[in-house]
Amino acid sequence: MELALSGRRRRTQMSMQDGAAVRWASAALRALALLGTATVVAACGSGGTTDDGTGAGDGGGDTSSVTVAxxxxxxxxxxxxxxxxxxxxxxxxxxxxxxxxxxxxxxxxxxxxxxxxxxxxxxxxxxxxxxxxxxxxxxxxxxxxxxxxxxxxxxxxxxxxxxxxxxxxxxxxxxxxxxxVTVDGEGTPTPSPTPGNDGGYGDGPGGY
Structure with missing residues (x-):
């Protein structure tokens, strides 16, 4: 009887030890998972900062997109x-x-x-x-x-x-x-002979 009880106690102790080991391993895995997640978030955050910097740089050069007349x-x-x-x-x-x-x-x-x-x-x-x-x-x-x-x-x-x-x-x-309108002196325009009015626009002898 004592042997049987002793055997049960040993099995119970081993089960408790095994359960503790499993719980410790699970906790360790969760910690590693959290660490990995934190690393990924940090990496994403770093990438976002780079993108923002690029965006700010693009915005700083936005004067080139200003419409001119x-x-x-x-x-x-x-x-x-x-x-x-x-x-x-x-x-x-x-x-x-x-x-x-x-x-x-x-x-x-x-x-x-x-x-x-x-x-x-x-x-x-x-x-x-x-x-x-x-x-x-x-x-x-x-x-x-x-x-x-x-x-x-x-x-x-x-x-x-x-x-x-x-x-x-x-x-x-x-x-x-x-x-x-010429802006560099090339091809400076000179008046051409006055064309006759051939029924085009204009209301005088210089009509086109």
Whole structure:
């Protein structure tokens, strides 16, 4: 009887020891798992910091994405010209070189005042003397270069066209001579002979 009881006690003690060992092993595994999770979280946190730094760097250089009202473009015949945000060639009229707006009413059906998009800056690297004026006829702002009001031309069908260069026309009793705006002295425009009125636009002998 004592042997039987002694055997049961030994088995009970061994079971208790085995259970303690299992519990210790389980606790150790949980600790390792938590340590591994902490390591992963730390690694992710480190990666997030790097991404934030990159994002901040990108944000710091965001000035390059600021919309500008004009830019320069190389033209095969005229050299470097000014174009608007859509690539349309910008022009000025000799008769407005003093900054006085004379292209009004019917003239505006063919020559569109260069406007500044919302939030845009009237500037372009390497080009000075860009500004804006307030038109007295409609109160709108118009881009100017060296004080001359700038326009795009209705008959320029594609970006980069310069069909209005050296063109002459008449509106409201005013004879206009138009030139594409060059910014580096190349292809300096000169007035072309006045074309006859062939039924095109304009209300005088200089109609196109």
């Amino acid at each position: 004009v830019r320069t473009q190389d033209h095969p015949d005229l050299g470097k010209i000014l174009v608007d945000v859509s690539g349309k060639t910008l022009y000025f009229a000799e008769q407005e070189e003093d900054g006085t707006v004379r292209c009004v009413d019917a003239c505006l059906r063919f020559w569109f005042p260069a406007k500044i998009p919302d939030g845009a800056a009237p500037s372009v690297p390497g080009v000075t003397e860009l500004d804006v004026l307030h038109r007295a006829d409609n109160g709108q702002e118009q881009l100017t270069y060296q004080g001359k009001p700038l326009y795009t031309f209705q008959l320029d069908s594609s970006a980069g066209d310069a069909d209005g260069n050296n063109l002459q026309d008449d509106f409201g009793g005013v004879h206009f001579v138009w030139h594409a």
